[in-house]
Amino acid sequence: MKIILKKDVQGLGYKDEILTVKDGYGRNYLLPQRLAVLATDKAVKALNEELKQRAHKLAKIKADAEEAAKQFEGITLTIEAKVSDGQAIYGSVGPAQIAEALGKVGIELDPKKVLTKGVKALGQYTAQIQLHREVHVEVPFEVVPDQESKEALAEIAAQRKADKAKEAAKAAEAEATPEEVAAAEEAAAEAEVLDAMDAPAEAAE
Numbered sequence: 545m546k547i548i549l550k551k552d553v554q555g556l557g558y559k560d561e562i563l564t565v566k567d568g569y570g571r572n573y574l575l576p577q578r579l580a581v582l583a584t585d586k587a588v589k590a591l592n593e594e595l596k597q598r599a600h601k602l603a604k605i606k607a608d609a610e611e612a613a614k615q616f617e618g619i620t621l622t623i624e625a626k627v628s629d630g631q632a633i634y635g636s637v638g639p640a641q642i643a644e645a646l647g648k649v650g651i652e653l654d655p656k657k658v659l660t661k662g663v664k665a666l667g668q669y670t671a672q673i674q675l676h677r678e679v680h681v682e683v684p685f686e687v688v689p690d691q692e693s694k695e696a697l698a699e700i701a702a703q704r705k706a707d708k709a710k711e712a713a714k715a716a717e718a719e720a721t722p723e724e725v726a727a728a729e730e731a732a733a734e735a736e737v738l739d740a741m742d743a744p745a746e747a748a749e
Contacts, residue, residue, distance in 0.1 A: 545570040546583040548591055553579055560591060609676035616673065621645040621685035626692065627666060636662030637687050642671050645685065663687055 545567045552558045553574070556565070562583050565574065574580040581587055623645050626634045639658035646653050659672040659680075671683045 547574060547580040548583045548587055549574075549580050551579050560595065562588065562591075606676055606678060609679040612675055613679055613681045615651055616681045616683055619646075619649060619651070619683055621649070621671075621683060623685055623687050624690035625666075625687050627689045633664050633666070633687065636664045638662040642683070642685065646683075 546562065546564050547570050549557050549559055549561045549563065557563050570580065570582075575582070621642065623637050623641055625637055625641075628634065639655040639660065642658050642660065643653045643655040653673070657674050659674055660669070663669055666687050666689065668684065668686045671685055673681045673683055675681065
């Protein structure tokens with residue numbers, strides 16, 4: 545018996561295959577379970593037409609994906625994220641954030657098509673975009689601190705700089721010779737005397 549499988553049958557074949565099976569197997573199992581139909585001339589002709597239409601549809605889908613891929617040419621994304629002092633991101637930058645960034649440049653994309661794993665640190669990366677089984681593109685993106693994080697990091701950097709300056713001053717003072725320390729103390733004492741002498745004159749004015 546010649547049949548056309550309507551569904552995949554393990555150990556036998558796949559949907560739309562034309563096969564020859566034993567009559568009993570076909571009549572008692574495949575046909576009653578609607579897993580297959582008889583491969584009549586009419587059924588085979590209908591199958592060939594369906595496969596032709598399906599191939600045309602699949603080719604169009606691929607062509608549309610290839611056309612869509614062109615809009616990603618030259619695109620580089622910058623994604624802002626809140627970061628800690630150690631430059632680590634709060635949370636992560638993943639498909640949702642990348643799709644959102646693409647939306648801002650006019651490219652609407654389902655986040656499910658972004659294959660990149662979540663990024664947890666500042667830096668430059670590449671997002672993998674799957675537009676079709678055979679069509680994918682790569683989009684470079686950079687993760688940078690948002691404005692609030694930049695201000696916080698700037699304050700931290702300024703404070704660290706000031707702390708280092710104090711430490712350097714203390715170290716320099718500790719390394720000064722006794723003569724240099726005595727000279728500095730003498731200069732400070734003279735400055736106090738001069739300030740005291742100038743005080744009455746300022747009061748009189």
